[in-house]
Amino acid sequence: MFSTKKSLIAVAVAATMAAGSALAMSSSSGGKATEAAAGKTDGKWASNYREIIKESGGKYLDREVMEKILGKDVNSLRAKLDPNNPYSFEVDDAIDGGPHGNSQCKVPLAFTEVRDSAEKHEKADYVAYGYGKPIAESAIKPWEIDVNGDGDGFPILPDDKYMTVEKGGNVYVQFCGMCHGEFGEGAKGYLPLAVDEDLVTSDFRDPAPMKTIGNYWPYATTIFDYVRRAMPFWSPNSPAIGDAGYYGITAYLIQANGIPLDDNGRELDDEDKATPQVVMAANKYMKNQGNFFCDHRPITHNKRCMKDCPDYLVGDGAGDIHHYREARKLPDGTLQYNVNQRLHETPPGIGHKGF
Amino acid sequence: MTDKRVEEKVALPTEESRNQSRRAFLKGTAAVAGGVLFTKAASADYDPKKAVAPYAGKKEITEPLKDGPWRHRLGFGVRRYPYGQPTPEVSYIQRRTLEWLTPDSMASITMTPLQYLHGIITPNGLHFERFHGGAPSIKAKDHRLVIHGLVERPLIFTVDDLKRFPSISRIHFIECPANGAMEWKGVQLNSVQWTHGMMSCVEYTGVRLSDLLKEAGIKLDKARWIIPEGADASGMSRSIPLEIAMDDCYVAYAQNGEPLRREQGYPIRLVVPGCEANMWVKYLRRIKVSDVPLQHREETSKYTELMPDGTAQRFSWYMEPNSVITYPSPDFKMQGPGRYVVRGLAWSGRGKVAHVDVSFDGGRNWHEAHFTSPVLDKAWTRFEIEWDWDGSEAFLMSRVTDETGYVQPTMPEMRAVEGTNNVYHRTAMVTWRVHAWNSKNKGLVENVQY
Structure with missing residues (x-):
């Protein structure tokens, strides 16, 4: 159901969480609970979760309520990757088209308040007021600029209108290169588009990995949708570029990021035509696609401790309240800024280089 | 503990003694925490003599009062300012930005000066701004909203058409998911404007989305997502699951009773209570009803959260419950040992705030604050708690619990799971270190992070 990497990762995260918060963890695998019970265990969840939540007055994120429904495994990300878990945002891959389909997420079943409210509004009778005007789908076409993860919405051009990847590169250099660099390496503080860095970080002090199309983006369709929608920044959706030009830029970025088009790792040649088929081929080989999972928050289930709280909830997480970090050097080079103003020795200011 | 201190507590207004934390005091709980002394209240009977106690020993002012010149000449007439302006004395209360955050001002953000706000409503002129392609000047008469896709009958509306529908007015907070993003790896900013100012709370008036979708005849058997889109240069778009759309x-x-400002989406914007501000599409011109999400850049490349192991969370919607002490905070300086009314804001993207607890000792002991504002669904809630500062070093934190039972985590808890490269949703507690009164930086309030 899930890519191996995603599952392995979830276990690692769960282990980190156990170490960090000293919370009891038990391994849990997927599967729908068959028996109803007030307190479910054995790695499955209570099918009567709605009753349990209702009994608690709707506190579906209360630690004790979650423990009743999920057993002691409330923090396990791995369990939440199972679509059947009432706290999961995931949608079964079989429904959303597999690891390279247009993946979906959902509001978890346990968020009963949201689901009940939505259902109420869906079911309530409604008689149209007639205040709008009917409009033909054909009249909406000029505004219908979305191209989704399945490739629905691509404009289809006559065969001879598609340009080569090489020509697409020229369009890119003309319209995009001054901000993003000729090879997508970034410039002037704008983001790079084609730097391949490892996204795994072992030390929090390391600089954040650079996220680019090649190493991060899950869909190639997004390149065309976004670039045509919002770029070039100063004149988006430019007629000077046109759909053929936007395909050209998209294909050039696919090439610059080394995204393969088939199982043999074939990459785009300069002479290849920049077509929707090329984008859809690349769409299947976005290397980071399998590493996305639905938002799994809440991630921690803190206790509302009031008095003499345990060390893991105090100060640095080990009970030391003097082990803290201070603001030191800021990105603009200022050291621990504004102290004289904050001591009221000089008039109130606006902070370091704020404006 | 002296008798005088007990008497001071007794002089508290009765409305404050109604709240739960007071009840805890009345039960006789006294806690000494990190140099913070909580006094025990004895009875609630009012005695005017008790009002004298805190002033004992203070020098009496004897110089006769003088009039200001404004007492002897007329002020300005009506309509001098057809649209009223804040008094010039408070011109320092502004939304501001940090120049190193973004390379230009059209795709940038300003922060609301939370440290200077009172109550739960943000004035329209101080509402934070987040542009992805500048703020367009669209005329309402030129604007249209189209609803199409999985509907019986695609419809187009003018803004006047929309105003004819039954309306609702609600007060909600709106928060950029990057609020606090600069502080994942540690602190670098000393103002709540910088640490929490990518949010505001205003009253919105408009038409229920569920009504508009049903007006067009939404095909509920197939529809799973709505894809709203803006008319501005960024063509902002997100995919919103039908459950949230219909909720x-x-x-x-309208915003705070007047038309939306251009900065906030004039003439119309989507309101997605409790969810990332990025989903509240401004300059809304099209809503497509779909069976699949879009996979827009703002829900794949951006607004997804990178985890330490290289995986990433996508389709993040709800803003986690969060809270912050706005006074004292780094923009203020302690004025010496004594009694302080500690104030702050709490909010939750999943409903109402249930409790706010405040610690003065870095999280070892907590005291429940009381609310001084209405407690509304997915809106800012104001809290206050009295604190007798003895002048020693203190570590102030606030922790919210919302009506779903969620308890705001500590930063070490959050960092253990999410690492430091998430960018978005840094919603763990912050800590204000109050320097001891007898130290070099006496009474300085400083942002520190565990």
């Missing part, structure tokens, strides 16, 4: 979203044309 409590609406299309707003």
Whole structure:
């Protein structure tokens, strides 16, 4: 159901969480609970979760309520990757088209308040007021600029209108290169588009990995949708570029990021035509696609401790309240800024280089 | 503990003694925490003599009062300012930005000066701004909203058409998911304007989205997502699951009683209560009803959260419950040992705030604050708690619990799971270190992080 990497990762995260918060963890695998019970265990969840939540007055994120429904495994990300878990945002891959389909997420079943409210509004009778005007789908076409993860919405051009990847590169250099660099390496503080860095970080002090199309983006369709929608920044959706030009830029970025088009790792040649088929081929080989999972928050289930709280909830997480970090050097080079103003020795200011 | 201190506590207003934390005091709980002394209240009977106690020993002012010149000449007439302005004395209360955050001002953000706000409503002129392609100047008469896709009959509306529908007005917070993003790896900013100012709380008026979708005849058997889109240069778009769309979203044309400002989406914007501000599409011109999400850049490349192991969370919607002490905070300086009314804001993207607890000793002991504002669904809630500062070093934190039972985590808890490269949703507690009164930086309030 899930890519191996995603599952392995979830276990690692769960282990980190156990170490960090000293919370009891038990391994849990997927599967729908068959028996109803007030307190479910054995790695499955209570099918009567709605009753349990209702009994608690709707506190579906209360630690004790979650423990009743999920057993002691409330923090396990791995369990939440199972679509059947009432706290999961995931949608079964079989429904959303597999690891390279247009993946979906959902509001978890346990968020009963949201689901009940939505259902109420869906079911309530409604008689149209007639205040709008009917409009033909054909009249909406000029505004219908979305191209989704399945490739629905691509404009289809006559065969001879598609340009080569090489020509697409020229369009890119003309319209995009001054901000993003000729090879997508970034410039002037704008983001790079084609730097391949490892996204795994072992030390929090390391600089954040650079996220680019090649190493991060899950869909190639997004390149065309976004670039045509919002770029070039100063004149988006430019007629000077046109759909053929936007395909050209998209294909050039696919090439610059080394995204393969088939199982043999074939990459785009300069002479290849920049077509929707090329984008859809690349769409299947976005290397980071399998590493996305639905938002799994809440991630921690803190206790509302009031008095003499345990060390893991105090100060640095080990009970030391003097082990803290201070603001030191800021990105603009200022050291621990504004102290004289904050001591009221000089008039109130606006902070370091704020404006 | 002296008798005088007990008497001071007794002089508290009765409305404050109604709240739960007071009840705890009345039960006789006294806690000494990190140099913070909580006094025990004895009885609630009022005695005017007790009002004298805190002033004992203070020098009496004897110089006769003088009039200001404004007492002897007329002020300005009506309509001098057809649209009123803040008094010039408070011109320092502004939304501001940090120049190193973004390379230009059209795709940038300003922060609301939370440290200077009172209550739960943000004035329209101080509402934070987040542009992805500048703020367009669209005329309402030229604007249209189209609803199409999985509907019986695609419809187009003018802004006047929308105003004819039954309306709702709600007060909600709106928060950029990057609020606090600069502080994942540690602190670098000393003002709540910088640490929490990518949010505001205003009253929106508009039309229920569920009404508009049903007006067009939404095909509920197939529809799973709505894809709203803006008319601006960024063509902002997100995919919103139908459950959220049908729950409590609406299309707003007014903010705090007046038309939306251009900065906030004039003439219309989507309101997605409790969810990332990025989903509240401004300059809304099209809503497509779909069976699949879009996979827009703002829900794949951006607004997804990178985990330490290289995986990433996508389709993040709800803003986690969060809270912050706005006074004292780094923009203020302690004025010496004594009694302080500690104030702050709490909010939750999943409903009402249930409790706010404040610690003065870095999280070892907590004291429940009381609310001084209405407690509304997915809105800022004001809290206050009295604190007798003895002048020693203190570590102030606030922790919210919302009506779903969620308890705000500590930063070490959050960092253990999410690492430091998430960018978005840094919603763990912050800590204000109050320097001891007898130290070099006496009474300085400083942002520190565990």
